[in-house]
Amino acid sequence: MNTFGSTFRCTTFGESHGRALGVVIDGCPPGMDLSEKDIQPLLDRRRPGKAPLESPRREEDRVEILSGVFEGRTTGAPIAMTVHNQDVRSGDYAALAKVFRPGHADYTWLKKYGIRDFRGGGRSSGRETVARVAAGAVAMKCLERHGISIHGRIIEIHGESDPEPMEREIISAMEEGDSVGGMIEVTADGCPAGLGDPVFEKLDARIAHAMMGIGAVKGVEIGEGFHAARLRGSENNDQIDAAGFISNHAGGILGGISSGQEIIVRIAVKPTPSISRVQQTIDTDGNATEISITGRHDPCIVPRILPVAEAMLALVLIDALLEQAKYHDFIV
Amino acid sequence: MNTFGSTFRCTTFGESHGRALGVVIDGCPPGMDLSEKDIQPLLDRRRPGKAPLESPRREEDRVEILSGVFEGRTTGAPIAMTVHNQDVRSGDYAALAKVFRPGHADYTWLKKYGIRDFRGGGRSSGRETVARVAAGAVAMKCLERHGISIHGRIIEIHGESDPEPMEREIISAMEEGDSVGGMIEVTADGCPAGLGDPVFEKLDARIAHAMMGIGAVKGVEIGEGFHAARLRGSENNDQIDAAGFISNHAGGILGGISSGQEIIVRIAVKPTPSISRVQQTIDTDGNATEISITGRHDPCIVPRILPVAEAMLALVLIDALLEQAKYHDFIV
Amino acid sequence: MNTFGSTFRCTTFGESHGRALGVVIDGCPPGMDLSEKDIQPLLDRRRPGKAPLESPRREEDRVEILSGVFEGRTTGAPIAMTVHNQDVRSGDYAALAKVFRPGHADYTWLKKYGIRDFRGGGRSSGRETVARVAAGAVAMKCLERHGISIHGRIIEIHGESDPEPMEREIISAMEEGDSVGGMIEVTADGCPAGLGDPVFEKLDARIAHAMMGIGAVKGVEIGEGFHAARLRGSENNDQIDAAGFISNHAGGILGGISSGQEIIVRIAVKPTPSISRVQQTIDTDGNATEISITGRHDPCIVPRILPVAEAMLALVLIDALLEQAKYHDFIV
C-alpha cells in the first residue's frame, strides 16, 4: 500500500535506480497557488551530496508538476509530481544481487514478493522519501493558510545533544567504517483543537503510523512519551486555568484529539545499516558469507530524515484538518 | 473512524454508560470454529472489579455473538458481538457535566463534536476496549491456526521492574490519591517472514498506529527502539549466518516487513488521569475551578491495558497475514 | 465487505435466521436529534407480513439504538442499531441444506466461502436490508436538515404500469406458483450542485453501485438512461437559459457531479427466484434433482425493495454531501 492519508491522499512510486520517483496527491483543496517553486526548496533540503558527511550521490532532484494545476492554481484534480533519477550507477550494486545486507529490507522484501530490485535498495531505499517531501511541501502550503507551521530539529546524535559533539560522533563513526543513529523532535504550532478521532484514528496514532512508516525509525513518542511511564498522574496531567492549559505534558493531544497546544513528537532513528565494516550474512542460496558495503552512503541518516519527518507530520495534519471540515455545518 | 484493519476489519461502538459495547468483524476467514467460549476468558482478564487495586465497578462483561457463526463455525458473514453494560451509575458523573477533567478527552471531544456524553468518559472511556479485546480474541484464534502466538507482560510500573516494588508503587499512589504509569512489552512468536509493506504500511507503522490508538499510550518502540538511537550500525545490525539471524535488535521487522524472528513491541502507558488530588481546571463556560475525581478508578491502568495491547497486536498481524495471502498464487 | 460509504459509513451484519440484524453508522454528524421513533416507521414500511401478497413471515422488526445517542442527540460516536429476529422457523429450511435453489446465492456463496448458512438464505437473504433501511432513516434525517428529500415509486410490474394491472400480474403469478419483477424510480429533490466526483467516484457511479448492490436488482439507469443511446446530442443535451436548465435528460448529474436539478434513478428488479413451480437443480454433491420452494415468500419483491432503494440513495447522498463540506473553507 503506497497511499498515505484518507482525505489528502498521497500515492507514491519509484525506486532508487528506476527512471523516476513521484507522487500523486488526490484531495488537495482547489484554488490554491502552487508551482514547482513551492516544492523545490524542500527537496533541496533533503537532497544528498551537499555536505562532506553525506552520501556523494549527486541528484538535482528537479521536481515537475504534471497535472492538477491550471494557471498557477490547484483545480481539485489530482496533482502528479515526478523527480527523474540521474546519477544512477547500478553497476555499484551488481555485487549485491545475491547477498542480503544486514539491517536492510533485502531479505524480507524477497520473502514477501519473491523478486527483488537489488539496485540501491529498490523501492525500500531512503530515496523513496523524495516523493514524501514533495507531497509534504504541498501539505505545508495548505497548513500555512490555516496558520499551522511545522518545525523539526535534531535533538541527539549517538547520545550527544550539542552540535559539535554530534558532528564529532558522525565523523568518528565514518572514520571507523561505522554509522550512528539519533533522535529528532518535530512540533506543530497553530493547530486548532478538535483534530483527530477518539478511538483507532487518534491523532497521535496517525502520527505514530506516519513516523514509524519512515525507514530507520524505531520509536515514536508524544509529549512526555516514555517518560510519562515514570510519572504520577499529579505530575503528568496538564491542569487548566482561565488562561488555558498550564503545562503541555500531553504534547498537544488529549484522548486522540488535538487540544490547541503545540503538538510535540519525538522519533528514534537507528544508525544507517550500510557500513563498510565486515559483517556476516548469507547469500540468496542460504550460504554464509561476509559483506562490506562500500557504496555511497550517509554515516548518519538523521539529518536527511529531518525534512521527511516534518513532511509526514504535515501530511497527517492536513488530512485531519480537511476531515474535521465536514462537521462545519453542524458545530456552531 | 471506528474501524480498524483493512482485510480483517473491526468496527467498534459503545460508550462507558450506554446500553452496550460491541464490535462487528468483517473479513474473518470462514469455516473456523468459534463460540462465546473463545472470547469470554479474554474479556474476563480485562474486566474491572476483580482485584483490590482495580476499579470497583462490577461488570460481568458477558459477550454475545449476534451473527456470522452457524453451527459453531464462521461463515464469512460479519461477526457482530455485544457486551451489555450493567453497573452504570451515571449519577456519579452528573457533577462532571460542566467541568473538564485534566488529562481526559473531555475538553477536546467537546471542541471536536460540539456535544459530549459526560458519563464516565462516554466513547473515550477505557471501557471502549472491551470491544477490542473481543475482536482480538477472534484474531488470536485465527493466528493460532497459523502457529502465531501473542504474549504480553508488564515490564515497569513507575520505574520499578520487579513485581513487589511495582505493587508498592501502585498502593502508595492510591493512598496518596494519585496514580502511576508503566511500560508493557508485547511479543509475537511464529510470525512468518513477509508480512507488512515496504512504505507507508510498514508492519511496524501499523503496530505503532494500533498501540498509540489505545488510550493512555504515549510511546511505542520496536526492537531496540529508542535505544537504537544511541547505538552504532555495527552494534544494531542483525548479522546473519547459515542458521539465521544472530541477534534481533530489529524486533523482528526489517524495512517494514516481518523477518520471521520474534516481533518485539514496547509501549509507555501514562498514569491514570483520574486522581482524587485536587487539580485546577475550568468549567464549560471557561471559568476556573477545582476538581477532585472520586469515582471508581484504577490507580494504575497498566494491568488492564495489557490484554488490550495483546489484542491490538493480534489485529495487526491477522490483517497482514490475510493480505499477504493474496500473493500466494504468484510466489513460489 | 459489509461497509457502505466513506464519510457516513454503515457496516451491517446479521442473517435471515440469526439472532439479530443490525448496523453501525460511523460518521453521522453530531448534535442531531435522533431516537428509535425516527427509524421505526421506515422499518415498518419494509416489514413482511402486512399484506396478503407478501411473505407471511411475522416480524415486529423493533429497532434498538445501542450507542451514539446521548440525551436524544447524536454525539459523533458510532450509532449501533439492532433488530432481533423473532419468527425464525429454521426447520422450514432443513430440506434446503443440501440443494441449490435456482436464482439464489446458494451455489455461489458456497463456492466463495466453502460453508453456507442455508437457513432462509443466511446473509444473502433480503432480510439483510432491514439494516440498510435503518441506516437510510438516519441518513434521510440528516438530508432533511439540508432540504433534500427522497421519493420512490413503482413504475412497472411485469410490464404493467397502472396499479390495478400491476396487482393482477402479482396475483396471477402467485396463483401459478410463479413470481414477477418490475421497475422502480427513485428521485431526490433539493440536492445542491457540486456533489460527487469527476472520475471514478461520479455521483451516478456511486448510485449505480448502491442500487446494484441490492439483491434482485439487475439494471440501473440515470435520467434518460438506456433511452439516451437512441437519442441525438441535440435531443439529449440539457440546454440552459437565464432561469436554469431547460430540460433534465441527464437526471440531475453532469460529468459525475450533481447539477442542482432533480436526481432521477430507475432500477430493474428481477422476479423473486423462490417459486413453487418445479425447477431442475443439483444437490451439493452435484447430483441432478428437482425443487419446489414452498416457504414464506413474496410473489413480487418490488414493493419491499422500494424503501431499500430509497435508503440506498439517501446513503449515497449524505456521504457525498459530507465529503463536499471539506471544501467549504476553500470555495467562496
Next chain:
Amino acid sequence: MNTFGSTFRCTTFGESHGRALGVVIDGCPPGMDLSEKDIQPLLDRRRPGKAPLESPRREEDRVEILSGVFEGRTTGAPIAMTVHNQDVRSGDYAALAKVFRPGHADYTWLKKYGIRDFRGGGRSSGRETVARVAAGAVAMKCLERHGISIHGRIIEIHGESDPEPMEREIISAMEEGDSVGGMIEVTADGCPAGLGDPVFEKLDARIAHAMMGIGAVKGVEIGEGFHAARLRGSENNDQIDAAGFISNHAGGILGGISSGQEIIVRIAVKPTPSISRVQQTIDTDGNATEISITGRHDPCIVPRILPVAEAMLALVLIDALLEQAKYHDFIV
C-alpha cells in the same frame, strides 16, 4: 477520489491539455512479465485521429513505465505509467473559458471546485480514459494468467444494430452537426465461481460502479438486465443440471458472486454532447448566450468507449480475484 479498486488499486491523473496523463497501479502481483509493449496496443485502439469519423486530434499516446518493473518483471512496487500530451491547441478553447457547454461537466465542476480548467474539458475530458486503458492492459495481463479474457462489442448505434446502418447513423449525425449514442456489451470468459461479495460489494455492484464511472455512460445492466423486470421467475431463473447451469439469464452473477458462467454486461452511452448545432446556454456570469462547438470531436463516442469499458471490467475482475485469494488457506 481518483483511485479505483481496493487490492489492485489504480490512481489516475492528468487533464486533456495538461503535460501528461498517467496512472499508478498499486497491488499488481509481483513476478509478472511486463513492458510497454503490453500496454501500447490497447492505447492505440483507444487513440483518436485514426478514422474519418473520429476526432482529428493527433496524439501518439506513447506510454512510458516509470517504476515497478525490474529486468522486465513486476516487483510488487507501484507501477507508474505516463502518456505525455502533444497535440494541445489550448487556443481552441479560449472561447469556452466563460461559457458552459450543455451536456458537459463545465457547470458542475465549477460548482464543486470553484475553479475550472476549461481547456478541452480539463480533468473531465474523455482523454482521462487513456490512463484507465493503460491500467486495464496490466489487469488483462494478470487475468490471462488465470484464464480470464474480456471481450467487448458495439451492439447498437442510435437504435441500429447492423454495421452498415450504424455507420450511416454516425455520418448522418455528423453531417447535420449532431451526434449519436449507442450500446456496448462487454463479457468475461473463464471467470471462476466465487468472486465478489454478498452485500454492498456485489460483483455486479462493482461492475455497475465501474461502468457508470465512465463519462457518457447513463445505464448499466447485467444478464437480462431491464428485460428481467418483464419476466416471470420461471423464465428468469437459471436452472441447473448435472452438466451445470442450463441458461445464463443472470449474466454470470448470483447473489453478487460470480457463478463461473460468462459475465455479461451492457451499457448505454449517450450521444456526444459536443455538437456544432447552436444551443442555448449561459456564461459564467449567468447571462443567456448561444454556443456552437466547433472543436475536434467525435460524432459518436461509442467506439472509443469500447476499450475503456473492457478496461474497467478487467479492473473489477482482477481486484475481486486477488481479494478472493486471501481465503485460499481456508477453503479446501
